[in-house]
Amino acid sequence: xxxxxxxxxxxxxxxxxxxxxxxxxxxxxxxxxxxxxxxxxxxxxxxxxxxxxxxxxxxxxxxxxxxxxxxxxxxxxxxxxxxxxxxxxxxxxxxxxxxxxxxxxxxxxxxxxxxxxxxxxxxxxxxxxxxxxxxxxxxxxxxxxxxxxxxxxxxxxxxxxxxxxxxxxxxxxxxxxxxxxxxxxxxxxxxxxxxx
Numbered sequence: 001x002x003x004x005x006x007x008x009x010x011x012x013x014x015x016x017x018x019x020x021x022x023x024x025x026x027x028x029x030x031x032x033x034x035x036x037x038x039x040x041x042x043x044x045x046x047x048x049x050x051x052x053x054x055x056x057x058x059x060x061x062x063x064x065x066x067x068x069x070x071x072x073x074x075x076x077x078x079x080x081x082x083x084x085x086x087x088x089x090x091x092x093x094x095x096x097x098x099x100x101x102x103x104x105x106x107x108x109x110x111x112x113x114x115x116x117x118x119x120x121x122x123x124x125x126x127x128x129x130x131x132x133x134x135x136x137x138x139x140x141x142x143x144x145x146x147x148x149x150x151x152x153x154x155x156x157x158x159x160x161x162x163x164x165x166x167x168x169x170x171x172x173x174x175x176x177x178x179x180x181x182x183x184x185x186x187x188x189x190x191x192x193x194x195x196x
Contacts, residue, residue, distance in 0.1 A: 005130030113151025127157035
């Protein structure tokens with residue numbers, strides 16, 4: 001792997017070289033943090049080198065730690081979580097609750113890939129932008145790119161890439177935008193390896 005598009009496109013790097021980074025403006029971070037704290041929404045805050053969770057609940061623990069197998073985030077207060085540059089916030093609220101916070105922040109992208117939570121990044125920080133940053137860095141063409149995805153936050157990237165491939169576990173909305181649907185990661189990788 002030559003590089004990584006992380007934080008939904010907010011932080012891209014090749015080896016030790018950071019090729020793109022853009023954090024959420026501090027005023028929007030504060031607004032989201034205050035909204036989540038006031039409404040008792042569990043929230044994950046991701047900085048450049050660390051991540052933390054505020055007021056975790058059983059649903060967050062089940063989805064991230066048990067189902068997704070993510071290493072447990074250190075728990076801290078909202079006040080402490082927002083003391084650094086924040087590249088992604090993942091609050092646990094549903095699509096209806098999301099509509100309440102949308103008008104309060106002007107500089108954010110919302111990407112939902114699970115009904116229980118949403119990923120928030122700064123405007124312009126998308127996975128498709130990450131693809132463009134890699135194109136600039138390596139000098140290849142958009143039509144030479146390939147993207148794999150399985151969640152709603154992958155739809156823009158799958159549409160943008162030269163070839164967008166949806167994983168078999170993806171929902172129908174994701175599969176509709178893909179050029180191809182495969183059943184597993186192994187099947188997807190086999191598409192890249194010439195068969196003898």
